[in-house]
Amino acid sequence: MKILRNKKASKLLAYYATNFGYKQPYQVLVDATFCQAALQNKVAVEDQLKKYLQTDLRCFTTQCIILEAEHLGQPLIGATRIVKQFSVFKCGHEGKPIGGSDCVRDMVKVSKFIVTTQDRSLQHYLRQIPGQALLYLHRSAPVLEPPSKKTKDIASQKISSLLTKAQKTLRKDPVHTDILTNKKRKKPKNPNPLSCKKKKIVKNGKV
Numbered sequence: 001m002k003i004l005r006n007k008k009a010s011k012l013l014a015y016y017a018t019n020f021g022y023k024q025p026y027q028v029l030v031d032a033t034f035c036q037a038a039l040q041n042k043v044a045v046e047d048q049l050k051k052y053l054q055t056d057l058r059c060f061t062t063q064c065i066i067l068e069a070e071h072l073g074q075p076l077i078g079a080t081r082i083v084k085q086f087s088v089f090k091c092g093h094e095g096k097p098i099g100g101s102d103c104v105r106d107m108v109k110v111s112k113f114i115v116t117t118q119d120r121s122l123q124h125y126l127r128q129i130p131g132q133a134l135l136y137l138h139r140s141a142p143v144l145e146p147p148s149k150k151t152k153d154i155a156s157q158k159i160s161s162l163l164t165k166a167q168k169t170l171r172k173d174p175v176h177t178d179i180l181t182n183k184k185r186k187k188p189k190n191p192n193p194l195s196c197k198k199k200k201i202v203k204n205g206k207v
C-alpha cells in the first residue's frame with residue numbers, strides 16, 4: 001500500500017515538474033501548522049517527505065513563519081523547535097514580519113515551492129493557483145494533492161500551444177518542411193566520386 005502511495009506521489013511530482021517548472025532538488029516550504037501536525041503524529045518531516053516523494057528535496061521556512069510560531073508561545077513550542085531546523089528562505093519581510101500564511105502567499109509568487117501546510121484557508125488559496133503543488137498530512141501520512149481541474153486545463157493549454165509553435169517553426173524551416181510534407185530533397189549536383197569509378201570489363205576471364 002505504502003509503495004503504491006509513494007509511486008503515485010512521485011508520478012504526481014513528475015507531472016508538476018514537467019508542466020510547471022519544478023526542479024530538483026525540490027524546494028519545500030514548511031509552515032508551523034505542518035510541523036505541529038508532524039509532531040502530533042510523530043512524523044520526521046524531511047525524512048518522511050523524501051521517502052514519500054522518492055526524491056531529493058530541501059525544506060525551507062521563512063523568518064515570518066518562525067516569528068509567528070514563537071509569538072504563539074507554549075502551544076506551539078514543539079512545532080517552533082521543528083520549524084527552526086529548516087533553512088530560512090529570505091522572504092523580503094525582514095525587519096517588517098508579516099503573518100506566516102501571508103508570507104507563504106508571497107513566497108509562491110517568487111519561487112517554485114511545494115507548500116506543506118495544514119492551514120485550511122491557506123490550502124484553499126493555494127488551490128486557486130494553477131500548478132501550485134500542495135502537500136499536507138492526513139494523520140501520519142503525507143499527501144501530495146493531485147492537480148486541480150484548473151491546473152490540468154492550464155497544462156493541456158500549454159502543451160497545445162507548444163505544439164502549434166513547433167509546427168509553425170517547422171514550417172518556416174525548409175529542411176523540416178520536407179520532412180513534414182514528405183517531399184524528396186534534390187540530390188547534390190556533384191556525384192559521389194566513388195560511384196564514378198569505371199566499371200571493370202571482364203573478357204574471357206581476364207580483366
Ligand SMILES: [Zn+2]
Nearest residue numbers: 064091093103
Ligand atoms: Zn516573510
